[in-house]
Amino acid sequence: MFQVNFVKVTTRLRESPFPMISVEEAVEKINFSVPKIQTEIVNVENAYNRILTDNVYSKYDLPPFKASIKDGYAVLASDGKGRRKVLCGVKAGAVPGLLSIPSLKPGTCVRVNTGAPIPDEATAVVQVEDTILVKKRNCNETEGEGEEEEEIEIKKEPKEGQDIRPIGCDIESGDLVLEAFTSIGPAEIGLLVACGYKTIAVSKLPRIGVLSTGDELQEVGKPLEPGKVYDSNKITLISLLKENGFNPLDFGIAVDTNFDTEMKIKNAIDQVDVLVTTGSVSMGDRDLLKPILTNCFNAKIHFGRVNMKPGKPTTFATCLLSNKTKYFLCLPGNPVSATVTARLFLLPLLNKMCGNHSKPIVVQAVLNSSYELDPRPEYARAIIKWEKHGNLPVAYSTGDQISSKLLNCKNANALLMLPGRTTEKQMLKKGDVVSAMLTNLK
Numbered sequence: 001m002f003q004v005n006f007v008k009v010t011t012r013l014r015e016s017p018f019p020m021i022s023v024e025e026a027v028e029k030i031n032f033s034v035p036k037i038q039t040e041i042v043n044v045e046n047a048y049n050r051i052l053t054d055n056v057y058s059k060y061d062l063p064p065f066k067a068s069i070k071d072g073y074a075v076l077a078s079d080g081k082g083r084r085k086v087l088c089g090v091k092a093g094a095v096p097g098l099l100s101i102p103s104l105k106p107g108t109c110v111r112v113n114t115g116a117p118i119p120d121e122a123t124a125v126v127q128v129e130d131t132i133l134v135k136k137r138n139c140n141e142t143e144g145e146g147e148e149e150e151e152i153e154i155k156k157e158p159k160e161g162q163d164i165r166p167i168g169c170d171i172e173s174g175d176l177v178l179e180a181f182t183s184i185g186p187a188e189i190g191l192l193v194a195c196g197y198k199t200i201a202v203s204k205l206p207r208i209g210v211l212s213t214g215d216e217l218q219e220v221g222k223p224l225e226p227g228k229v230y231d232s233n234k235i236t237l238i239s240l241l242k243e244n245g246f247n248p249l250d251f252g253i254a255v256d257t258n259f260d261t262e263m264k265i266k267n268a269i270d271q272v273d274v275l276v277t278t279g280s281v282s283m284g285d286r287d288l289l290k291p292i293l294t295n296c297f298n299a300k301i302h303f304g305r306v307n308m309k310p311g312k313p314t315t316f317a318t319c320l321l322s323n324k325t326k327y328f329l330c331l332p333g334n335p336v337s338a339t340v341t342a343r344l345f346l347l348p349l350l351n352k353m354c355g356n357h358s359k360p361i362v363v364q365a366v367l368n369s370s371y372e373l374d375p376r377p378e379y380a381r382a383i384i385k386w387e388k389h390g391n392l393p394v395a396y397s398t399g400d401q402i403s404s405k406l407l408n409c410k411n412a413n414a415l416l417m418l419p420g421r422t423t424e425k426q427m428l429k430k431g432d433v434v435s436a437m438l439t440n441l442k
Helices: 023-033 186-194 233-242 258-269 289-297 335-354
Strands: 041-042 072-075 082-090 108-112 124-127 131-138 147-154 176-178 200-203 208-213 247-253 274-278 300-303 313-321 324-331 360-366 380-383 392-397 413-417 433-440
Touching: 023 300, 023 313, 023 392, 072 082, 072 147, 108 147, 124 247, 176 186, 176 360, 186 392, 208 258, 233 247, 233 274, 233 335, 247 433, 258 289, 274 335, 289 300, 289 313, 289 324, 335 380, 360 380, 360 413, 380 433
Parallel strands: 082 108, 208 247, 208 274, 274 324, 360 392
Antiparallel strands: 041 200, 072 108, 072 124, 082 147, 131 147, 300 313, 313 324, 360 433, 380 392, 380 413, 413 433
8 A cells, every 4th residue: 555645745746656567457457345235126228238147038938829920811731832720810919828819720720910920839920911802791890891801822832840939939038138347238127027027137337427627627617717728527427428328527627725625536436336536646746646545534545556558557446434445536637648548447347337348349440550669559549431441440540649739639430559669660661550548339
């Protein structure tokens, strides 16, 4: 556990006391700190984008009765082609077993709709397009103009089992339909309902807060004051979290004083499980977060520097509050750094807490331009295009990779995972192949 003390600017440290660790080591430390997944019960219609915590087994056979696949006629396949007497009609939604349907005998048929139950004796369904109306009769029901079919002719030889869905042909009662830790999308919601589920057990979403720090920051909506910039980090992170199914709280901006920063953190941490901050984690005399976390909240700093560009000062800490673990992910203040590190550390932290085992999609891509390598591994914004270049997509740089230049995140859909510079490898050339983490699949 690292302790950081408040110091005057003239006596501040000139080198960080935190060892530099790799991105992989940082993610491992984050994963190791996450406790057992918490579960809650939600209505299925509210389960979109949530993570199942248990295996799900069907409560029923699907379909639960012999059903017609087509609009047509339930018949005995052994009758072959020819004329049939129409006994009655059965609509979708009719109750099997409670139908007043005469037994299906040779030379007879029953008119059925798609999805309707069919008589037990039926061995095939003939679609209406393969029949001819031979004879009609008057009826008391209001069907058409008071007439209904009495006799039809089947033009094509039916086959045994044709256009019939047997009981349980899709899913049998007791079948495993969804495994634990499945992410629930529209198809999964439909499947849960079809299998008889009104509620379902899912992982509990962590409560998340976002707090910006810095005297230079100003909320948007008022004329920009001298020496200020609008706080773009907070809204960017909130949008990223919402995109990934979370509901973050906005805790505003803390100015660069011990008192305001401590009070803003205290207010936030009382309400959330995870607090994400931006700014105040580097080596400046106003970078107060690390000493405030250790001295005021007795937090354990698991790492305070990561060997990466951008995002070196990224900090991860935990503390106990009322016997509950609280998580702090402190991201750099530069907009690009905050966005990149949120993808690399914040989303994995939250996914781990939810039992979401999905990983970022990483593809191999061909560089469209050369890159001078940095001593640290770099995550460069790029636009991946699936152009014809062998079997690989092409990566186009978004331009200058300065960590304050938010404009160069526009339209980017990937982070190029560039290796650190070595004596043998100083740069990557156009046409070289690199790994690219996809950040936008739209």
